[in-house]
Amino acid sequence: MTIFRARVLDTPTSPFAGGTLRSDDDCGLLVGDGVITARGPFDAVRAEHLDEPVLDLREGLLLPGLVDTHVHFPQVRVIGGLGLPLLDWLDRYALPEEMRLADVDHARGVARDFVAGLVDAGTTTALVFGAHQAPAVDVMFEAADHWGLRVTTGLVTSDRLLPEPLLTTAERAHAESLALAGRWHGKGRLRYAVTPRFSLSASEAMLEACAATLAEVPGSLFTSHLNENVHEIREVAALFGGASYVDTYDRFGLVTARSVLAHDVHPTDAELRTLAERGAAVAHCPTSNAALGSGLFPLRRHVEAGVRVALGSDVGAGTGFSLFKEGLQAYFVQQLLGPEGMLLTSAHLLWLSTAAGADALGLGDEVGDLSVGKQFDAVWVLPESGDPLAVGLDNASSPDDALSKVFALGTSSDVGGVWVGGEQIAAGRWRSPRLR
Numbered sequence: 001m002t003i004f005r006a007r008v009l010d011t012p013t014s015p016f017a018g019g020t021l022r023s024d025d026d027c028g029l030l031v032g033d034g035v036i037t038a039r040g041p042f043d044a045v046r047a048e049h050l051d052e053p054v055l056d057l058r059e060g061l062l063l064p065g066l067v068d069t070h071v072h073f074p075q076v077r078v079i080g081g082l083g084l085p086l087l088d089w090l091d092r093y094a095l096p097e098e099m100r101l102a103d104v105d106h107a108r109g110v111a112r113d114f115v116a117g118l119v120d121a122g123t124t125t126a127l128v129f130g131a132h133q134a135p136a137v138d139v140m141f142e143a144a145d146h147w148g149l150r151v152t153t154g155l156v157t158s159d160r161l162l163p164e165p166l167l168t169t170a171e172r173a174h175a176e177s178l179a180l181a182g183r184w185h186g187k188g189r190l191r192y193a194v195t196p197r198f199s200l201s202a203s204e205a206m207l208e209a210c211a212a213t214l215a216e217v218p219g220s221l222f223t224s225h226l227n228e229n230v231h232e233i234r235e236v237a238a239l240f241g242g243a244s245y246v247d248t249y250d251r252f253g254l255v256t257a258r259s260v261l262a263h264d265v266h267p268t269d270a271e272l273r274t275l276a277e278r279g280a281a282v283a284h285c286p287t288s289n290a291a292l293g294s295g296l297f298p299l300r301r302h303v304e305a306g307v308r309v310a311l312g313s314d315v316g317a318g319t320g321f322s323l324f325k326e327g328l329q330a331y332f333v334q335q336l337l338g339p340e341g342m343l344l345t346s347a348h349l350l351w352l353s354t355a356a357g358a359d360a361l362g363l364g365d366e367v368g369d370l371s372v373g374k375q376f377d378a379v380w381v382l383p384e385s386g387d388p389l390a391v392g393l394d395n396a397s398s399p400d401d402a403l404s405k406v407f408a409l410g411t412s413s414d415v416g417g418v419w420v421g422g423e424q425i426a427a428g429r430w431r432s433p434r435l436r
């Protein structure tokens, strides 16, 4: 067992439901077998456990491990392709790169780059949009397992309107998905996600096959894209006889409490009602939405409809792995919406980056905050002395103010350490996968 001594900030209760930032200036967290078994003032925890080693992290801040609910593994190398709307960006940047993952050695390099991006950003849990090629998805699972990250991912499936090398059939997608799930679902911290790319590129037969896989893999998740771009939405409606985008999934039973749908920038009120009734979650990806000019996310309408919302980086349309940047951009978007926006405090941003994501992924009992009984998944924010963030933290007027500075100024370079299930996997520029 180890006692972690730190200034700890987390959000065990949603600020959207009256919760506030929990801040403990000199907190002791006793961790054994990866689980937090005691929490309190350091002196009190220490007095009860005099023989346990102490790891002193009082410089900087300790936050729960960050949770990214939408991030594309094959797109790490195309981050920064600016200047195009969604469908043109896919054709120019994303899809050519995704075709290259047919080469499994190439896929292995991409997976290495991708996992390094997550770890460096302090992301310990992620719902990862996989690849269209089953061997590349195996490689992604291997990389996540090697590092011990909590990753849910799966085969991306499409049977129309994409370049031919990315297409499959409903039968083949079903068989390959079941085989992948058989190899990886429930192994360590890994789970399977049924992942049609979007209903634009998935026929009714493909969506039926997705429903079959979801039913045949207990505990699997469903993820896809939703209402991202107005042109895309029109195309989807034309393909499905005028149906709403949510209905294209819902009619196949794919909108449930195990569903995470990315974007939803342009929902109708009826769609929001359906999402809320089914208990589905939305992954809000604010830098992606801005980079592709998709629109300003209507957070207030989601919250008022009772739809769960968390954050996603949407790498590679998103501009990086850091959920601090996504949180800041989410704040910007709400400011720009004027009276229709929601004023987000730093506690809201931390909630959206941690506990909301854990809840969206069905992991709310395990991770998302640093309470007793939770896994010790944590990120140590440790800016270099003299850096504007270090100056800001030294001069913060309150814990909420300190946390605002983390979202305003924090980058992956400020991540001083990362733990998953009590195991340290990164410290500054040093990174270490688990030896197994």
Ligand SMILES: [Zn+2]
Residues within 6 Å of the ligand: 070, 072, 129, 225, 262, 314
């Ligand atoms: Zn996406």
